[in-house]
Amino acid sequence: MKKQVPVPAEGAAEKLTFSDILQKVKTFFYDLACGTGRFFRTIFHNKKAFAGLIILAVFICMALFGKFVFPYDPTPDYDARFAGISWEHPLGTDNMGRDVFRMMVAGSSSVLGIALLTAVFTVVIGTVIGLISGLAGGWVDKVLQVITNMFLTIPSFPVLLIMGTLFTIESTLSFAIVLSAFSWGGLSRAVRAQIISLKERDYIQICKVLNLSGAHITFRELLPNIMSFICINFIMVIRSAITSSVGIMVLGLASFDPTNWGAILLNAMDYGAMVVPEARLYLFAPIIFIMLFQLGAILFSDGLDEAINPRLRKN
Amino acid sequence: MSGAAAAKCRAAAKKVWAFLGKHRYFFERLLIAFVTLLLCSLVTFLLMRLMPGDVVENYTQQLMAQRQLSYEAARRLAVQLLNFDPEENIFLQLGRFYSGLFQGNLGRSLYINDLTTNTIIAQALPWTLFVASCGLILSYLIGTMIGARMAYKRRGVENAVHSTYIVVSSTLPDYLFGLIILYIFGYTLGWFPTYGAYDITTPVGFNLQFIGDCLYHGFLPICAYVFTGVGAWALSMKGSSIGVLGEDYVGAGIARGLPERVIVRKYLKKNARLPLVTSLALSFATLFGGSAIMENIFAYPGIGYAFSSYVASRDYFIMQGLFFFMSVVIILANLIADSVYTLIDPRIRRGV
Numbered sequence: 275m276k277k278q279v280p281v282p283a284e285g286a287a288e289k290l291t292f293s294d295i296l297q298k299v300k301t302f303f304y305d306l307a308c309g310t311g312r313f314f315r316t317i318f319h320n321k322k323a324f325a326g327l328i329i330l331a332v333f334i335c336m337a338l339f340g341k342f343v344f345p346y347d348p349t350p351d352y353d354a355r356f357a358g359i360s361w362e363h364p365l366g367t368d369n370m371g372r373d374v375f376r377m378m379v380a381g382s383s384s385v386l387g388i389a390l391l392t393a394v395f396t397v398v399i400g401t402v403i404g405l406i407s408g409l410a411g412g413w414v415d416k417v418l419q420v421i422t423n424m425f426l427t428i429p430s431f432p433v434l435l436i437m438g439t440l441f442t443i444e445s446t447l448s449f450a451i452v453l454s455a456f457s458w459g460g461l462s463r464a465v466r467a468q469i470i471s472l473k474e475r476d477y478i479q480i481c482k483v484l485n486l487s488g489a490h491i492t493f494r495e496l497l498p499n500i501m502s503f504i505c506i507n508f509i510m511v512i513r514s515a516i517t518s519s520v521g522i523m524v525l526g527l528a529s530f531d532p533t534n535w536g537a538i539l540l541n542a543m544d545y546g547a548m549v550v551p552e553a554r555l556y557l558f559a560p561i562i563f564i565m566l567f568q569l570g571a572i573l574f575s576d577g578l579d580e581a582i583n584p585r586l587r588k589n
Numbered sequence: 590m591s592g593a594a595a596a597k598c599r600a601a602a603k604k605v606w607a608f609l610g611k612h613r614y615f616f617e618r619l620l621i622a623f624v625t626l627l628l629c630s631l632v633t634f635l636l637m638r639l640m641p642g643d644v645v646e647n648y649t650q651q652l653m654a655q656r657q658l659s660y661e662a663a664r665r666l667a668v669q670l671l672n673f674d675p676e677e678n679i680f681l682q683l684g685r686f687y688s689g690l691f692q693g694n695l696g697r698s699l700y701i702n703d704l705t706t707n708t709i710i711a712q713a714l715p716w717t718l719f720v721a722s723c724g725l726i727l728s729y730l731i732g733t734m735i736g737a738r739m740a741y742k743r744r745g746v747e748n749a750v751h752s753t754y755i756v757v758s759s760t761l762p763d764y765l766f767g768l769i770i771l772y773i774f775g776y777t778l779g780w781f782p783t784y785g786a787y788d789i790t791t792p793v794g795f796n797l798q799f800i801g802d803c804l805y806h807g808f809l810p811i812c813a814y815v816f817t818g819v820g821a822w823a824l825s826m827k828g829s830s831i832g833v834l835g836e837d838y839v840g841a842g843i844a845r846g847l848p849e850r851v852i853v854r855k856y857l858k859k860n861a862r863l864p865l866v867t868s869l870a871l872s873f874a875t876l877f878g879g880s881a882i883m884e885n886i887f888a889y890p891g892i893g894y895a896f897s898s899y900v901a902s903r904d905y906f907i908m909q910g911l912f913f914f915m916s917v918v919i920i921l922a923n924l925i926a927d928s929v930y931t932l933i934d935p936r937i938r939r940g941v
Contacts, residue, residue: 432916
């Protein structure tokens with residue numbers, strides 16, 4: 275394929291042919307399919323995890339495709355203010371006659387997007403720092419621990435509020451960055467503790483005796499062992515990110531998206547949904563959606579924990 | 590003479606060094622806490638430099654109009670009152686900021702005359718402390734009780750009820766549960782007040798009527814904290830209790846034929862609660878820091894409510910002062926959490 279011929283080193287592996295690459299790709303996909311199959315089989319065997327997975331899947335579909343199936347029309351229609359449940363408006367209408375259900379569907383992509391991005395950033399930062407800290411030891415570990423401790427102690431919610439006023443959070447991405455900047459501390463501490471305890475196990479010592487590379491030990495031996503732990507933490511971060519992002523929205527300090535569930539709640543409270551009996555659904559729709567999502571996440575992560583964690587499986 | 594003095598000095602230094610070494614863990618924590626505090630104040634200072642517009646200029650105009658002063662005098666007064674001069678270089682500004690902090694000057698309002706952060710704290714802090722600590726202590730007591738029961742009796746209807754309760758209560762963030770009970774008991778049924786910390790017609794003072802009124806107004810927020818807090822406490826107590834139940838001394842107690850009541854109360858709960866005390870201080874910090882939303886929903890005049898309303902009205906110096914104060918409280922709570930465990934657990938104190 276390439277004109278440049280590498281200098282043949284003594285004892286180097288034979289040149290990769292196209293069929294070899296094809297074979298590798300094949301085995302990779304085969305492993306991937308097997309792994310995914312095994313994963314779903316464990317999930318299906320666990321009732322809790324299965325129920326959680328279904329709830330989460332519904333929410334994810336809503337965030338991805340909901341906009342096309344139920345397009346949201348923000349133009350006010352004052353004749354239909356605070357309408358009740360009907361086929362046309364499954365969750366009633368708001369103070370300007372807009373359909374609450376469609377509003378919720380439109381907001382789901384914003385809420386879940388913030389949560390997902392926050393979780394990705396948090397897990398990546400937390401795992402990398404925890405890994406480095408646990409593997410390196412010595413002064414690197416000490417410095418990283420001091421930094422982690424600081425981020426754990428800095429009162430995160432007030433900082434978020436201040437940052438919200440000074441930077442005017444106006445996109446999903448910046449919101450996620452701001453949220454994840456203060457949430458990686460706990461995860462990194464936990465990953466470090468796990469790595470330190472795993473490092474002393476026999477099989478890692480054997481790897482060291484066999485003179486396997488540091489990369490092999492880290493990515494092939496250590497990471498797969500803490501993967502389930504990281505997965506469960508990923509879901510936990512999603513949950514707490516939803517709680518805090520909606521909280522900031524309820525305070526009205528990051529109002530870039532009027533369909534975000536927090537913004538809907540704030541709007542409902544501002545326009546007297548607490549006292550108007552017809553507006554009950556307008557007020558409770560976001561709460562119920564958040565509850566359902568959290569329920570799905572809790573069930574899924576509990577079931578996942580039971581399915582993956584061998585210590586729990588025995589009991 | 591000088592040799593004796595030097596020897597004395599050396600002995601004293603040795604003693605101090607030995608003392609530091611003995612309590613090394615604590616002093617390390619203290620140092621980290623101090624550095625964190627420094628960092629927090631530095632971050633707020635730097636963030637505050639991003640505030641839009643010339644705040645001092647506006648304040649000067651305001652003072653000129655109010656007190657009939659010349660521009661220079663008003664400007665000097667404004668700089669002095671706000672403890673901030675944008676024309677100085679950044680190090681002088683920093684020096685001014687820290688000297689203000691050391692004198693206990695946490696900033697003053699840009700819009701309301703003679704309103705300083707210190708008066709806001711004095712008015713709002715008791716309410717937050719009241720609601721947060723009541724909610725925390727109640728949920729701790731109830732949660733550890735439930736957790737111990739769940740660990741001791743792992744089968745049966747009671748356990749299923751508790752597990753369901755834990756899942757349901759953890760689906761709701763505390764402020765949303767607060768919103769629901771406020772809607773039901775405050776607005777729809779009208780059993781509880783929907784705003785404020787006490788009725789304005791009640792005479793303020795240390796008497797039964799006032800305390801009763803405070804409890805009446807604080808009931809719903811405390812309920813919200815307790816309902817959502819119990820689940821987490823029960824879960825960690827359950828984990829800790831299961832560990833304790835596997836210990837030999839519990840088995841020995843059962844073998845000696847001690848009644849179940851004694852084992853649960855004296856052997857299980859006392860030992861299983863120990864590791865949770867650390868989290869008590871930590872969750873106080875979380876409650877205190879996150880009090881803004883809860884107090885906003887109940888319109889409860891605590892620190893969080895004050896903070897979020899001054900953040901919303903862009904009253905920068907009060908924002909800065911309140912944030913500094915809140916970080917002091919939270920860092921202190923963390924320091925207590927870190928150091929109190931060695932004090933209460935004799936096994937750790939002796940280094941076993």
